[in-house]
Amino acid sequence: MGAVTPNRLRWGALAWLLTLQFFVVETVAELRHGSAYSRIDDVISALGASDSPAAMLMNASFVLQGALILAGALLLRPVLMRTAGEVAPVLLGGAAAGVLLVGVFPIDGNGALHAIGAVLYLLGGGLGLIALAYAVRPRSEALGTTLALLGLVGTATSVFFLTGVVGYLGEGGTERAAAYVLPIGLAVAAVVLWRQGPEPVTDAPVPGDGVGRREERARERQRRAQQARERDAALDAFARRHTDTTADDDEDLWSPPGRNRD
Structure with a gap:
């Protein structure tokens, strides 16, 4: 594992912690949209459509989210261990590119690029959390387990949403179950890594690891x-x-x- 300075660790953790801005902006956009919008029935991207009163704000949040995810992945790369530490930034980078496409190309604009972005974000986010779980597990067993569970939930609900299995949670609810896990997981990882500090941790044996x-x-x-x-x-x-x-x-x-x- 390479060295990381306290300043680099601080900024990387802060970038991932700030991905929670998405929930604040989404709530503001929903309130401005009025009672016609439902979190259960309507997808998140509808808040960024041209008929949404907060379209510019929501799309700007998507773009910012992509920048924050990528910045954190690059800055915190030295504290990620094993082969998973190489894979996690790639998957998270794919998720970052996906949410960037979602913000630049709204759902009622270039629908094809918007859909590609949504798939990249949802699958890249869920799988990225699973890879991140194994990359941080030697530092914190509890963090690794938490991220793995979030990643499994995100990946499963992403598959359900993309294949149209949305009867139980609704289309909007299923998409949110798939999309919310990434900022939550990144914020939790940011707090734990920030508190642990940059000191190298011995790559101790983990049960199930060859x-x-x-x-x-x-x-x-x-x-x-x-x-x-x-x-x-x-x-x-x-x-x-x-x-x-x-x-x-x-x-x-x-x-x-x-x-x-x-």
Whole structure:
């Protein structure tokens, strides 16, 4: 794992923490839209359509969201571990590009590019959180588990939304279940990583990780070899002491009587 300065860590964590701006802007846009808008039935992109009173504000939030996700992924890359640390920024970068497309091309503008952006964001976000979970797991088991669960929920609901399985939560509700997990997960990761600081953390073995098991077996072999060497050394020392004692006794038995009395 490469080094990261406290300042870089601070700005990266702040970028991910600020992705929560999406919820604030969405609420403001919904309030300006009025009672005709429903979070259950209407998709998020409708708030950025040309007939939405807060279209410019909502689309600006989409673009800003993409910049924040990407900035955090690049700045925090040195604190992400293992192969997952290489994969997570790529997937999160795809999600960032997707939400950027959603903001630049509204749903009633270039529909094809808007749809591509939505797919990139939803799938990249869910899978990106899963990769991020494994990348931070050596630093925090609890954080890794939380991100993995959020990623699984996001990926599953993304598949449901994209395939039209929206009867239970509604179209808008299903999309939100898929979209909300990314800013929530990134904000949680930002807080934990910021509090832990930039100090390198030993890449300790994690249950279920193949590299960790190999390292553990190697350490166990070294421990047994050390024990064997210590045992052999102790036996050798005991044998030498026994030999020296026997030699002294033999010398006393054959010494002149006068020497024995002394």
